[in-house]
Amino acid sequence: MKRKAWLLAGALAWTGFAQAEVLEVTGEFPANHREASFLESVSVDRFGGSDGAALQIAIERALGGSQFELLGGRAGRDTAEGSISGSVNTGVDESSFTRKEKQCVSKDAKGKCLKEEQVEIRCKRRIIDIKADIRIVRNTDGRILYSQPKPFRDEVEWCRGDNPSRTTEDVIEGAIRDIAGSLRGDLVPHVDTYKIRVREGTKGLSKETANRFKELVKLTKRDAQGACRGWEAMQAEAPGYPSLLFNLGLCAEQRGEYEKAVALYQDAIRAGANEGREGAERASRLIAGREDAQERAKRRRG
Structure with a gap:
């Protein structure tokens, strides 16, 4: 049920903002039992x-x-x-x-x-x-x-x-x-492909930093990896910024770096990005899905 809730939330966020920038992620989730x-x-x-x-x-x-x-x-x-x-x-x-x-x-x-x-x-x-x-x-x-x-x-x-x-x-x-x-x-277990909207808020950033952040948001439409590299380069000038932390978590999730994604989402939550709660839960389930796949392979070999 939780899985359906956060996938639905992501889908609604995407369909409700037809022009919104999103990252597409594919991952394997564990069986419920x-x-x-x-x-x-x-x-x-x-x-x-x-x-x-x-x-x-x-x-x-x-x-x-x-x-x-x-x-x-x-x-x-x-x-x-x-x-x-x-x-x-x-x-x-x-x-x-x-x-x-x-x-x-x-x-x-x-x-x-x-x-x-x-x-x-x-x-x-x-x-x-x-x-x-x-x-x-x-x-x-x-x-x-x-x-x-x-x-x-x-x-x-x-x-x-x-x-x-x-x-x-x-x-x-x-x-x-x-x-x-x-x-x-x-x-x-099941493999899902889903789209999650990136966080676009820039309140509190300097004008120059906010403009570059917005340009990276737009870049996700044609070069998601490039946008992620750009956000990584901004960490020193905008440490602890909620939108940056959330988007970096989403980038890590897209790359399959789920432990890193969980940590970034948790940092985003502490900074005030409530969307990070769904992200952390989703990335944790992806970790469980990967571990379960490894366990099944191990049992077959044994």
Whole structure:
């Protein structure tokens, strides 16, 4: 959830200022559930409940192409390092009710409404509840590495002459697919490319320094590395300046120097650049993503 929050904030900052200067960064972020993500092979065991078979297949498809080796059948269950199991139950409730609406009850010869009245119309309400629980067990020691509920609820109303936009079957099929996708999001590290707006404030700088700072901000559109070199050269004349510290942190993040980025973002926070909080959190997650990738490679070699 935090990851979504700061990526969304960066996206909003960019789209909200179409002409704003940004730096584009690509980095690998860790899975939300670290230990489970280190499993090399998994089997998707039988799921209980009314839609268990559908969720089992959806999970197999969702985890395809990930870091996991998917094993099936009895041999897969016996040899996989981890097992995914659980249950899913679906409830559908439809009920009728009436609603009052204004309707024209009298028109003139030209079709213009002369009189409106409150009339009762018959309507229906459909509620679909899906309760899924998924857990992952490491087979070598029986340790539960992942155990999460995955609830889903869809409520829709329609009245006489209308129909719901999606059938019950379509809603359930989409929900099962989304539940499986959320499991992939929990277990699979991901590479993101995102744009973060540079900090442009120059309040408190001398006129000459402020002008050069602004020119470097503009330079990010055509030469991000050149802008970063320019900001680095300004450190002696504007020590502790929040916009400079934040932008240098963003430059370090873009280069993959995540520890340096964290330190610069933290300095920017202390200097008054609140944007540094999101930057420090993001760079810390990038550090974790790099360490996790190294750990997975080490375990494979071992």
